[in-house]
Amino acid sequence: MMKGRRIILVLFILCLLLAGCDDNTPLDAMENIAGALNISETVSYEITGKTATVKANLLTSKYETNSVQYALIDHGDIVVSGQSGKNDEHGQRPLTKDTLYGIGSTSKMFTTVAVMQLADQGKISLDTPVIEYVPGFKMKDERYKQITPRMLLNHSSGLMGSSFTNVFLFEDNDTYAHDTLLEQLSGQTLKADPGAYSVYCNDGFTLAEILVEQVSGMDFTSYIHRYITEPLGMVNTKTPLDSLDGMEMAGLFYPTYTGQLPNETVNVIGTGGIYSTAEDLVRFSTVFTGGKEEILADKSAAATAQDEYKTPLWPDAADNSIDYGLGWDSVNLYPFSEYGMKALTKGGDTNLYHASLIVVPGQDMAAAVVSSGGNGAYDQLLATEILLQALKEKGAVAEFKPEKSYGAPVKADMPESVLQYSGIYGASNATMKINISEGGVLSITSEQSSDNPAQSFGYSADGTFRSTDGNTMISFVTEENGRTYLWNRQYVLVPGLGQIAVSVYNAEKLQSQDLPAETKEAWIKRDGTYYLLDQKYTSLMYLVSPSIELKMSKQLPGYMLDKRITGLNTAVSELQIPGGNGRDLSDLTFFTQDGVEYLKMGGFILVSERALKPFNFAEQSTVTIPSSGYARWYTVSDKDGGKVIKMNTPPNASFAIYDEKGKCLYFSVIGGKDEVVLPLGGAIVFAGDAGAEFGISVQ
Template identity: 75%
Template sequence: MLRNRWINVAMLLLCLLLLLTACNDKPPVELTLKAAQEKATLLTNTYDTNSVQYALIDHGRITVSGQAGKNDEEGQRPLTKDTMYGIGSTSKMFTTVAVMQLVEQGNIGLDTPVVQYVPEFTMKDERYNQITPRMLLNHSSGLQGSSYTNAFLFNDKDTYAYDTLLEQLAGETLKADPGAYSVYCNDGFSLAQIVVERVSGMDFTSYIRRYITEPLGMVNTKTPLDSPDEAKMAGLYYPTYTGQLPNETVNVIGTGGIYSTAEDLVRFSQVFTGEKEEVLSGKSAEAAAQDEYKTPLWPDDADNSIGYGLGWDSVDLYPFGEYGMKALTKGGDTVLYHTSLVVLPEQDMAAAVVSSGGSSTYDQLLASEILLQALKENGTLTEFKPEKSYGVRVKADMPESMLQYAGIYGATGTTMNIKISTGGVMSITSEQPSANPNRMLKYSADGMFHSSDGKEMISFVTEENGRTYEWIRQYASVPGLGQVAISMYNAEKLKPRDLPAQTREVWMQRDGKKYYLLNEKYTSLGYLMFPPTQLNLSNQLPGYVLDKRITGPNTAVSELQIPGSNGRDLSNLTFFTQDGVEYLNHGGFVLVNEDNLKPLNYAKKSTVTIPPSGYARWYTISDKDEGKMLKVSVSSNGSFAVYDDMGTCLYFSVIGGKDQTTLPAGGTIVFAGDAGTKFEVSTQ
C-alpha cells in the first residue's frame, strides 16, 4: 500500500511537471496583445478604417486575437472574433491550394496546357494554347487583366461575371507571350477556378468547403453562394454616403469573393507552415513559395513587398529579410473590404488582419508589426531594425547619355512627363490629378536620381524586349505602422504617333466627354462609387488616349508590357453604333457619351422603361428642377440613383430604402433594371 502511495505521489508530481512545462511552452503575448490593440486602434482612428480584426497563430495555437472600430449604428452587429469580412484577393490562396491538391492527386499538371482541362477555352490569339495552370497562379499567363462586369454587387450573388468569363476571353488577345513575365492578373485565377471545377467535378464553393475549410475547422469562412448571414458581416460605410451599406458580394469567388475572419485565416496559414499535411503536403506548400516572379523581365534584386510565388504577392516580404527570415504574404482589396495574411513558414507563425475601409497595405503593415512584436517577446529577436533609406545623395556630374531617358512614360490608365536637365535635375509631372503632382529628384554618384528625403531612387532600364522602363525603388513609411519597400518598373516609355487627319478629327470630337455606364446590374456598387468616365486625349503624347494607342477612328489599344502591378488590367477602347447611337466598349463595360443624355420631364408623371438591350437609362437634371422632390416607384428588379453636377452619388435606392429624393441642379439620374422594367416618375 505504501508503495502504491508513493507511485501515486510520483504520478502527481509528474503531472504537475508536465503542466508547468506546458505552461512554460506558451509564448509570452502580453506585450504583443497590447501592441496589436494599440495599432489596430490607430488604424481605425487615423487611417480611414471603419473596423479591423486581427489574429496571430504560433505553432498551431492562436495566441493573439482582437478587434477595433465601430459597430453598426443600432448596435445590433457587435464586432467579435466571428465577425466576417470579405478577404478579396486573399481568396486566390484558396484557389492555389485547390489546384495544388489536384496536382498532388495527379489530376492536374502545373505545366500542362489549360485547354486540356477546359477545352472550350479559346482566344483570338493562338498563343492561348500555351497557357498552363502554373502561369495562371504566378500571373504570367499574358491575359489582359480583369473581367469585372457585374462582379461587385450589393447583397446579390449573381454569378454573371464568372459565368461569362470564357465568352469574354474568346474576344481578347494576349498582351505578352505566356510565361514571358509576371503582371498581376485577376482573370488568371477565375480561369484557375474553372479548371478546379472541371477537374474535380464540383462547384468551387463545395470544393473548398469539403477539402479546405471543414478539415481546418474554418467555420466562419464562406462564399456568397453559401448565403452567409448578413448580421455576421462587418459593417460597411462610404465617405460620401450617410449610413451603413448593404453587404458587398464579389462574384468571382476564386479571384476575390471569399468571406472569412482573422482567426480562420491564421488557421488556413497552417497549410503553408507544414502543420496540416493532410490538407496539403509540405512539398506542395514549399513549391508555392518559390520565387516564380524571376523571369527575364523583372527588376534586379532589391528590398521589396512584391515578388510572386504561386498565388503569393510576395515570397520574400520586407522587412523580414532584414532578420534572415522568409516571409510570405497575400493581400486583398475589394471595393470596401481589405485583408492581409503574412506567414513565416520557418517560424511556424502567421498573422492575419481584415478590415472594413482602409487598405490591404495598412493591414499588411499591422500583421507584420504583430509578428515582429511576438518574435521579440518570445526572444527570437533582440531588437527591431531601424527604418531604412537610401541615404544622402552624393553630388556628381550627370553623363549626357542620361538625357535620352527623358520623355513620356505610361502605366495602366496614366501617363507622366519625365524631364531631365543637363544639370542632373529630374522632374515628373502626371497628366492626371495626384496627391503629389510634381516630383523632383537629383542625380547622384551611384548613377540614380534621388529624392531629397533619401527614401526614393529612380533609374532607367532598357530590357531585352527593347522597351525602356522607369525603375523606382522606395521606402514608404506609414507613421505608427511601419515601412513598405517598393522596387518595380513604374512606367514604360512611349513614343508619339501621327494620326490620319480623319481619325484625329473623330477622336477630337470625343475628347473631354463624359461616358456613362449602361450594362451594370441594378445592384452594382458601380452606381454608388464609380463616377462617369472622362475620355481625355493625351496632351503630352500625340496619338494616345492616356496609355492607349489610337489605332483607328473607333479603336485604341493598350500595349504596355510592365511586370508587377503597373501594367495590370489593360483594356482596349472600341466604339460601335447601334440604332444611331454611338457606344463605347471598355473591357466589357458599355458606356454612352454625355451628348446622348436628355432631360426627363419631371413636371408631370412619366414612365421610364428599360429597353430590350437591358441598358440603363440616364437623364440630366435642369436648373429649373432643382430642389423638387423626385418620387419613383421601384420594382424589386430595378433601382435608381441621383448624382450632383460633380458626379457624386447623393441617393441610391438599393441603399436608401426610400422611393423619393431631392433633385440637384446640373445633376443626373439613372434608372437600371432588367429589360422591360418600368419606373413611374413624378415630382412634388
Template identity: 40%
Template sequence: MKKLITMLCTAALVVAPMTGVSAETNQSTTIEARAEQIAAGLLQNYGVTSLQYTIMNEGKVVLSDSAGLHDKVSQKRVDKDSMYGIGSVSKMVVTTATMMLVDSGEINLDEPITSYIKDFKMADDRYTQITPRMLMNHSSGLYGTHYGNSMLFEDNDTRNHDELLSKLKNEQLKSDPGAYSVYCNDGFQLLEILVERVSGLSYSDYIAKFISQPLQLEATKTPLDSFDRDRLSETYWPTLESKMPVENANILGTGGIYSTSDELSQFGEVLMGNRPDILSESSVKAMQNPEYRQGMWVSDEQNTLNYGLGWDAVDLAPFSDYGITALAKGGDTMLYHAVLVTIPEHDISMAVLSSGGSSVYNQMFASKVLLEVLEEQGIIDEVKPDQTFTPPVKVKMPTELNAYSGLYGTVGETLNIAIKNGEMELPALLSGLIPEQNYVYTGEGHFTSDDGSVKVSFVKERNDKIYVKVQGNITLPGLGQTVMNTYDYQKLEQNALDTVTKEKWAARNNSKYYALDEKITSIFYLLPSMLIKNLSVDTENGYANGTKVMNANNAVNIAEIPVMNGRDAFDLKFYTKNNAEILIQDGQEYMAEDAITPIFGGKTGITTIPANGQARWYAIDARSANKSITVDSPANGGYAVYNEEGEMLDFSVATHQPLVKLPKRGFIVFGGNAGEVFKIQLK
C-alpha cells in the same frame, strides 16, 4: 482589386485626418498590448471601422483579438465570431484547391489549360500556351480584370463568372505567356473554372467539402453559401453615414471568400505545410517558390512584392532584412481588407481582417507585431528602428541621361518626362502612395525625392523597353515603414496618325462615356470613376487613355509593365448604335454623353428598362434641375444621381433616401430587369 482601393484609402484619410499616434512613443511591454495600441491607431487615424486579428504559433492560437464596432447603431463590439470578406486572400484558397488536384494527379501545372477547359479560346493564338502555373504566378499575359458586375450589394448573381469565357474569346494577350508576371485577377477566375471542370463540383461545394470540412471551418463561406449574414461585420462608405448593404464579391476565386481571422490563420496552417492530409509538402514548397524570377522583373531587392504561386510575396520585407523568409497575401474588396502573413521556418502566422482601411495598413500592422514576436522569442536580437532619410544632395548629371526624356505610358495614361538641369517632375507614384513632386539627380543613375525616401531611375530591360523604376519607402505614423520596388512607366514611341484618324480622335478628347451593362446593385455606382469613362486623347503622339490608336475607331493596349502597374489593361473600340457612339471596354458598353437625353421636366413620368436590360441614363437640364425627385422603383430596380463633377449624390440601393434634389447639369441613371417600369415624380 488593390488598384481600385487607392481612392478609397485616400478618402478614408480625408474623413479621418491623421493625428499624432502615441504608439511610437508609449511602448507597451507585451505583444497583446502593442497589438491593441496599433489597432486603436488604425481605428482612429486610418478609416477603419473594425478589425480582427489572430496569431498562431506551432499550431496554437497565441493571440486572438478585435477592435472597433460590428454595428455602429447598436454599438455592438466586433468579436471573434464576426466575419469579413478576405478579398484577394481568396486567391490562396483557389490556388490550394488547384494544387490539391495536382496532388491527386488530375491537373498538371505545366499542361495548357485548354486541356481542361475545352471552350477557353481567345483571339490571340498564344492563348494555347497558358498553363495553370502561369495563372497562379500572374504571367499568363491576360489583360487583367473583368470587373463588370463583380461587386454587388446583396446580390450573388454569377454573371461575371458565367460570361468570362465568352468575353475572353474576343480579346488579345498583352505579352507572351510566361514572359513576366503582372498582377492578374482573371487568372484566378480561370482557376475557379478549372477546379469546377476537373472536380465536377461547383467551386463553393469543392471548398466546403475539401477545405472547410477537414479544417472544421464553419465561418469560411462564399456569397453562394447559406449562412447568417448578420455575422458579417458592417461596412461603411467614407462619404456616407449609414451602413452599407451586404457586399458580395462574386468573383469567388479572385476575391469572394468570407472568413474570420481565427479561421484564416487555421487555413494558414495548410499553407505552411502543417496539414499534409490536405495539401502535400511538395505542393506547399511549389507555392513558396520565387516564381517572379522566371520572367522579366524589377531587380531583386528588398520588396513587398515578389510572386510565388498565389502569394504576393515569398520573401517579404522587412523580414528579409533579418534573414527570415516570410510570405504574404493581401486582399481588398471595395469595403473589406485582409492580409495573411506566414513564417514557415518558425511556424508562425498572423491574419488581420478589417472593415474600412486597406490591406496595406493590415500588412504593416502584421509585420510590426510579428517582428516583436520574433524578438520576444529570441529569434532576432532586436527590431531595427525605422530607416531615416535626409534631403538629397544634387550632383552633376551625365549628359547621356537626358536621352531618357520623352513620352512614357502606363495603363490608363501617358505623360511626358522632361529632364532639365538634372531634375524632373513626376506625378503621384505607386498608386498614389507617393505624391507628385520634384526629383533631383544624386548619382549612380538615381533621381531622389525632396525628403530622400524615394529613388527613381531608368532601366532598359531584356525586351529592349525602357522603364521608370521606383524604389519607394513609405512611412505611416503608428504603422512604421513599408517598401515597394516597381516599374511605374514604360517609354513609348510616337504613333503618327493620318488626318482622318487624328480628327476623329481629337473630337473625342475630354468626352465622357456612361456604363450601360452594370447591374444597379453594383457597388461601382458609389464610385463613378468605374462607371463613367473620361477619354483623354494625345493626338500628337497617337494615344488615348494610355492605349495606342490604331485607326478611327480602335485603340489597343501598349503597356507591358511587370509587377503591378501593367495590370488591368484594356483596348478601346467604338461603334455607332441608334445614332449614339458606343465605347466597348473590357466587354462592357458605354454610351457617349452627347447621346444622353434630358429627363422630363413635368410633374410625373415613367421610364422603362429596355429589352436588352441596359441602364437608362438621363441628363438633368434647366427644366428638371433643383426639383426633388421621388421614384417608385420595381423590386429589383434602383437609381443613382450624380452632379456635374460626377460625384454621387444618391444611390437608392445603398442610401434609401425618400427623395433627392436634382443637380443642375447632373445625371440620373435607372437600372433593373428588362421591361421593368419606374414611376417618377418631380416637385
C-alpha cells in the same frame, strides 16, 4: 497539445544534461531543435497583445478604417486575437472574433491550394496546358494553347486582366462573371507570350477556379468547404453562394456616402469572393507551415513559396512587397528579410473590404488582419507589427531594425545622355510626363491629374534620382525587349504602423505616332466623361465609379490614355510592365447603334456625356429600360434642380442621383427613401432588367 510538447522538451533537455554538451552539439543546432519544439509556448504574448490593440485602435481612429480584426498563430495555437472599431451605424451590433469580412484577393490562396491538391492527386500537372482540363477555353490568340495552371497561379499567363462585369454587387450573388468568363476570353487576345513575365491577373484565378470545378466535378464553394475549410475547422469561412446572415457580416461604410451599406458580394469567388475571419485565416495558414499532409503535401506547400517572379523581365533584387510565388504577392516580404526570415504574404482589396495574411514558415507563425474601410497596405503593416513583436517577445528577434532610406542625393554632374529618358510614360489607364533638366532635376506630372503638383527628384552620384528625404530612388532600365522602364524603389512610412518597401517598374516609355487628320479630329472630339451602361442594378459601380474620363494626350500624339490609336474607332493597349502597373489592360472600341455612339472598354459598355439629355420631370413621368438592358442616364436641368421627386421603383431595378461633381448622393439599393431632391447640374441614372418601368412624380 501544448502540455505534451512541453513534456517532450523537458525530456530532451534532461537528455542533454545527462549526456553532456560537447563541441559536436553546436548551440545553433540546439536552438533549431528547441524552436521546432516551440519553446515559445512559455511566452505569454502579453506585450504582443497590447501592441496589437494599440495599433488596431490607431487604424480605426486615424486611418479611415471602420473596423479591424486580427489574429496571431504560433505552432498551431492562436495566441493573440482581437478587434477594434464599429460594426454598425448605431453601435448596437457587437464586433466579435466571429464577425465575417470579405478577404478579396486573399481568396486566391484558396484557389492555389485547390489547384495544388489536384496536382498532388495526379489529376493535373502544373505544366500541362489548361486546355487539357478546360476544353471550352479558347481565345482569338493561338498562344492561349501554351497557358498552364502554373502560369495562372504566378500571373504569367498573358491574359489581359479582369473581366469584371457584374462582379461587385450589393447583396447579390449573381454568377454572371464566372459563368461567362470562357465566352468573354474567347473574344480576347493576349498581351504577352505565356510565361514571359508576371503581371497581376484576376482572370487567371477565375479560370483556375473553373479548372478546379471541371477536374473535380464539384462547384468551387463545395470543393473548398470539403477539402479545405472543414478539415481545418474554419467554421467562419464562406462564399456568396453559402447562406449568409447579414448580422454576422462586418458593417460597411463609404467615405462620401451617408449611412450603412448592404453587404458587398464579389462574384468571382476564387479570385476575390471569400468571406472569413482573422482567426480562420491563421488556421488556413497552417497549410503553408507544414504538417498538414492530409490537406496539402508539404512539398506542394513549399512549392507555392518558390521565386516564381524571376523572369527576364523583372527589376533587380531590392527590398520589396511584390515578388510573386504561386498565389502569393510576395515570397520575400520586407522587413522580414532584414531578419533573415522568409515571409509570404497575400493581400486583398475589394471596394469596401480589405485583408492581409502573412506567413513565416520557418517560425511556424502567421498573422492575419481583415478590415472594413482602410486598405490592404494598412492591414499588411498591422500584421507585420504583430508578427515582429511576437518574434521579439519569444526571442527569435533580438532588436527591431531601424527604418531604412536610400539616402538623400549626392550632388554630381549629370551626363547629357540621361536627358534621353525624358518623355511620356504609360501605365495601365494612365500616362505621366517625365522631364529631366540639364541641371539634374527629374520631375513627374500626371497627364490625367495635371492639377496635382509635380514630384521632383535630384540626380545622385550613383546615377539614380532621389527624393530629398531619401525614401524614393528612381532610375531607368532598357530591357532585352527593347522597352524602357521607369524603375521606382521606395520606402513608404505610415506613422505609427511601420514601413513598406516597394521596387517596381512604374511605367513604360511610349513613342508618339502621327495620325491621319480625319482620325485625329474624331478622337479629339471624344475627350470627356463616359458613363457605365451595362452594370447590373445592384452594382457597387453606381456608387463608387459610375464613369471614367478619357483624354487625348497633349504631349504624346496618337494616344488616348496609355492606348495607341489604331483607327477611326479603335485604340490598343500594348504595355508590357511586370508587377502591378501593367495589369488590367483594355482596348478601346467605339461603335454606333441607333444613331448613338458607344464605347466598349474592357468588357464594359459606356456612353459619352454628350449623349446625355436633360430629363423632363413633369408631374407624372415614366422611364423604361430598353431591350438592350442598358442603363439610362439623364442630366438635371436648371429648371428641375431643387425639385423633390417621388420614385416608384420596380423590384428588379434601381436609380442613383449624382451632384454636379459626380458624387453619388443617393442610391436606391442602399437607401429606402421614396422622395429625393434633384441636385442642380447633377445627373440621374435608371438601371434594371430590360422592360423595367419606373414611375416618377414631382412633389
